[in-house]
Amino acid sequence: MTHFSMKTQISQEHDVLTLRVPGDLISTNAEAYRTEVARRMEGGGVAGQDWKTFVVDLKAAQMVDSVGLNLIVTWIKWVRDRGGKMRVVCSGGNVLRTFKFTRLDKHVELVEG
């Protein structure tokens, strides 16, 4: 199980902004991710730069729970408000099934990586 002690990585290449989540996205770390991402993207950092696609890289995650999904929904809305597109990359298996179960795959581009 991964906790937020492992730092997220945010990088931009051309017009693609990528957030790499280093482990599970679950109730015990989602709030920390929310705060960290908001701080780095809205508090200066990369927020002012041009990007059209926001990629959430969940390849290292084995589990995304309802609080993690809540955060994903928040980011979906946030990206929509900025006229961008959102893509979620996962390693398949359980995380992919969770997105399909909950129909979030209809709202984001879901890619197996």
Added chain:
Amino acid sequence: MPSGRGTPRVLVVDDDPMCLLLLEILLSKQGYQVVLAENSDAAKRQLTLAGAGHFDCVVTDYRMPGGNGLELLQWIRAHDSDLATIMMTAEGERQVVADSLRGGASDFLDKPLCQETLRAGLARAIELTGRQRRVGQSEAAVLGLRQAQERLLEEVDINFGVRRELCFHPKQETGGDFFNQFRVGPNQFLHLLTDVSGHDLQATYLSAYFQGVVRGLLQRAVPLPEILETFNRILHEDLCQTEGGAGRPSGISASVAVCAILVDLDASVATVWINGTAAPTHWLPNGEATTVGEAGGFPLGWFPELESRCAVQRIESGSAFCVWTDGLADLASHLKVSELSLAWALQRARREGVKPGYVSQAMDDILVADLHLSDASAEENAYRPLFLEAYAGNQAGAVDVAQAYWRRSLELALPELSDAILHDVLLASREALLNALIHGCRTERQRSATFAISACRKMRTLRVCVSDPGPGHSFDIEGFKHRGIEGLVTAHRGLILMKCLAGSLSTRKNGASVTMEFAW
């Protein structure tokens, strides 16, 4: 001359007739019964004819035609390993001495022989033979005891209408854990699990003695609480004498933890007395489990006044109990798994004739006893509990720790679960528990949610039940199941997730109690 079973018998082997004659005279004078052999082959014939255990010592020359002393020594080690052998060597044959000692010779003598050295060496060798034989007999007795204990615990099944299944792993060859059944009425059966402190012969003996005392007193219609009081008094008085040093030099100084379950089929109740053991778990065929009574209290022998923890459990056809000695609790804690899942895994391994490797990590004897009020075929279709936990309302932050604990336990008890099923069970359980703690218990420490998992191997189904003391909710899971979750609040997303992950989901108490099933 050492005393023992009579005149010690010494076999002397040498190809030199003068030496043989000299040794015969010397040793006979010292009171030994002497048998002579002129070479290695003759010695082997004598030893074979007399049989293992006949001679008390062999004194053999090293240099002999045919086979030398070292070769004879190896033969003796193979045929009568407790028999001490003294090697006679010429002065300065250091390599022979070294090889002889390495080969198992108890001593060596330089030729020409010194009478006093011979006397002392022979006495030591005969004493060594006696000691080794006594050790061998003790080991054989312990082994026999263990086999008897295992047979009594695992094979002798007296069908009293309450079927038992026992799993026993002593820390050493024998142990003080024991289980017994007694008929105390036409449809009343007493089940007694005992754990005597220590893992040795004394513990085994004391355990057997206690079982005998109970049987005798029960036959005289003495009530169980009175029997426990009596045994407590005996042990406590003995312990006081031992500790005080004024009594016998070596008292029992042992205690006995006891869990007694009296099953009354006519009244459909089971009464449980607990003195220093875990509390038994009772469950119904649907997997609904309860802990009967409260674990702990004090074993018999600690204090003059006995305080048994007593509880009554309603039973019905298909009811079952599981109880264990503290060795299981210790091992479960070491492995960081639930006690029920470890009990399941051990019973399962026993049925499959396997001794799991992790048992070697146990620090104490382990005895697990299952009692079934149903026949074996009905039990196959029943659910057996793997978890029965309570989580305080303020423990939502520790859900990762709980989840890791569930994972280890499930992997131990049901290694056949696929990664996908395990993920679904863990995620749905996590959601259910978080909902229960945050909404049902309002994160208050004084409130708690119950969490239980049971499984039926025959139906390959796992059942998760989570209940909280809250008012429940009015959210229509079925209605929202197919609409996706993007417009929902987090709590409702959790419910939808549970609904999607589980094969079936049902609720009671307006949703405050949820049951999910997973097929594997």
